[in-house]
Amino acid sequence: QVDIFSVIGDCIASSDILQLLSKIGVNTQNLIKQKNRILSKKTRIIAAQQQVVRYDLESTDDIEHRSEEKLINNLTKAIKLYEIILLSDYGKGVLTSKLTLNLIEYANSKNKRVLVDPKGDDYSKYFGAYLLTPNKKEAQEATKIDIKNNDSLLDALQSLKQTANLTIPLITLSEDGIAILDENNKIINKPTVAREVYDVTGAGDTVLASLGYCLAQNLDIGKSLEF
Numbered sequence: 001q002v003d004i005f006s007v008i009g010d011c012i013a014s015s016d017i018l019q020l021l022s023k024i025g026v027n028t029q030n031l032i033k034q035k036n037r038i039l040s041k042k043t044r045i046i047a048a049q050q051q052v053v054r055y056d057l058e059s060t061d062d063i064e065h066r067s068e069e070k071l072i073n074n075l076t077k078a079i080k081l082y083e084i085i086l087l088s089d090y091g092k093g094v095l096t097s098k099l100t101l102n103l104i105e106y107a108n109s110k111n112k113r114v115l116v117d118p119k120g121d122d123y124s125k126y127f128g129a130y131l132l133t134p135n136k137k138e139a140q141e142a143t144k145i146d147i148k149n150n151d152s153l154l155d156a157l158q159s160l161k162q163t164a165n166l167t168i169p170l171i172t173l174s175e176d177g178i179a180i181l182d183e184n185n186k187i188i189n190k191p192t193v194a195r196e197v198y199d200v201t202g203a204g205d206t207v208l209a210s211l212g213y214c215l216a217q218n219l220d221i222g223k224s225l226e227f
Contacts, residue, residue: 003027003082005075007063007094009037030074034067040092062093072102079110084212087129088205091119104128113167113215117208118142123164130215131168132160133207139171147171150187157181172207 008014040058113130143159161169
């Protein structure tokens with residue numbers, strides 16, 4: 001059972017997302033409406049079962065201070081209801097540094113683990129999160145380390161852990177699976193399983209949801225995940 005906390009606008013796409021979420025039983029009471037904000041809408045052009053191009057209509061400005069404060073207030077009031085908090089950052093202005101740092105600090109004070117799909121190259125805004133799920137390219141940009149082999153991968157994982165004070169640093173490696181740094185500073189590699197894939201849309205969100213499920217079920221991430 002999940003709830004969503006975010007900021008939407010007064011556009012047609014915002015009305016559509018409210019209806020779609022309600023239809024599948026997701027609580028939408030914590031979606032804050034902000035006047036003149038445009039909800040992100042991605043349109044994909046598909047040909048022969050392959051994505052050819054995508055165009056977006058969206059707002060990328062930071063949310064208003066009033067929306068930021070209301071979002072923080074709503075989540076701090078409700079946080080006791082949840083086992084896991086997932087922050088999916090798309091760099092669209094909702095997850096501001098103030099908001100993420102406040103939420104993570106408060107969640108930690110209540111022993112709630114926060115999992116983040118990060119964006120940008122400043123991971124200090126996620127300081128104190130339980131784990132981040134950057135892909136290889138994102139990890140290289142954030143750590144300024146060119147990941148070429150296991151040694152540079154280890155350096156990148158250690159850098160992520162230090163920068164954001166993570167409990168579990170990990171990097172997703174596309175067809176090479178996922179790399180996790182354990183408590184002994186050893187890399188655990190989880191390989192992929194070959195699949196016929198037509199579209200990778202939502203792959204990062206799937207990783208985040210899978211990790212959240214494992215933790216909610218008190219499963220060992222290193223031993224449980226197979227991608």
